[in-house]
Amino acid sequence: METPVNAPFKEKVRLEFAKLREMTFKNKMEHIWEYYKFHIICFLTILFVVIGLLNVWVFNPKPDAALFISWNSGFATDEQVDRLAEVLGERLVEDGAREVVEVAQFYFSNNDPSVSMASAQRLVAMLSTGMIDLFILDHDLLENYSTSGFLMPLDTVLAEIKTRNPEVHSRIEENVVSMMCEVDVDVVERRMVGIKIGNSPLFTELGMFSQGLFLSVSATSGKFENVVEAMIMFFE
Numbered sequence: 001m002e003t004p005v006n007a008p009f010k011e012k013v014r015l016e017f018a019k020l021r022e023m024t025f026k027n028k029m030e031h032i033w034e035y036y037k038f039h040i041i042c043f044l045t046i047l048f049v050v051i052g053l054l055n056v057w058v059f060n061p062k063p064d065a066a067l068f069i070s071w072n073s074g075f076a077t078d079e080q081v082d083r084l085a086e087v088l089g090e091r092l093v094e095d096g097a098r099e100v101v102e103v104a105q106f107y108f109s110n111n112d113p114s115v116s117m118a119s120a121q122r123l124v125a126m127l128s129t130g131m132i133d134l135f136i137l138d139h140d141l142l143e144n145y146s147t148s149g150f151l152m153p154l155d156t157v158l159a160e161i162k163t164r165n166p167e168v169h170s171r172i173e174e175n176v177v178s179m180m181c182e183v184d185v186d187v188v189e190r191r192m193v194g195i196k197i198g199n200s201p202l203f204t205e206l207g208m209f210s211q212g213l214f215l216s217v218s219a220t221s222g223k224f225e226n227v228v229e230a231m232i233m234f235f236e
Helices: 009-021 025-059 078-092 113-128 139-147 155-164 166-173 201-206 224-235
Strands: 064-071 099-105 134-137 176-184 187-196 214-217
Touching (some): 064 078, 064 113, 064 224, 078 099, 078 201, 078 224, 134 139, 134 224, 139 176, 166 224, 201 224
Parallel strands (some): 064 099, 064 134
Antiparallel strands (some): 134 214, 176 187
């Protein structure tokens, strides 16, 4: 029994169900798949996408970064990096299900230009969206990032640290480094942009190599409070 092409929609549905009632279960499945497989595939695809989005956005959303540190120089093991994030998170994060401290190592290889290019593109993308809060850099990168406008002058941060913890401020002040810094379009001045972390009590406690490395603040960071608290933790 064929369904007339020009039949009204309700009539098509009635005839379709009548046809199905006359079939065996196997024939019903074959018929449904033959005529409706495109609709079924589209429906399942949309369903999986919706479930995936709900899982990410509603049921199991990824925690926000209370602080993101981009480790661009030197070496640390995964265990040391994870421990650093954990220690900082103990003070900065109130709800671990909602926020985390992230420390990520970016690798720039002279032997593999493609790896360096991918890392540079990721870095610039994260900078442009304000995802990075602190940098750990060597001297050359500190100078490069400073003149490129990637770093925030430390005047305001240091003033706040002095107000909250004068003792820590005194330790930091001894390790501050000034360099030429882009403070506006085509405006370059010598400003405080980095802090030597070779004598950081936190790094010493964690057994992390930090000689020749500097701590700097990203120019696009929007987490001033957490940046200040983290820098205090490095030197208290």
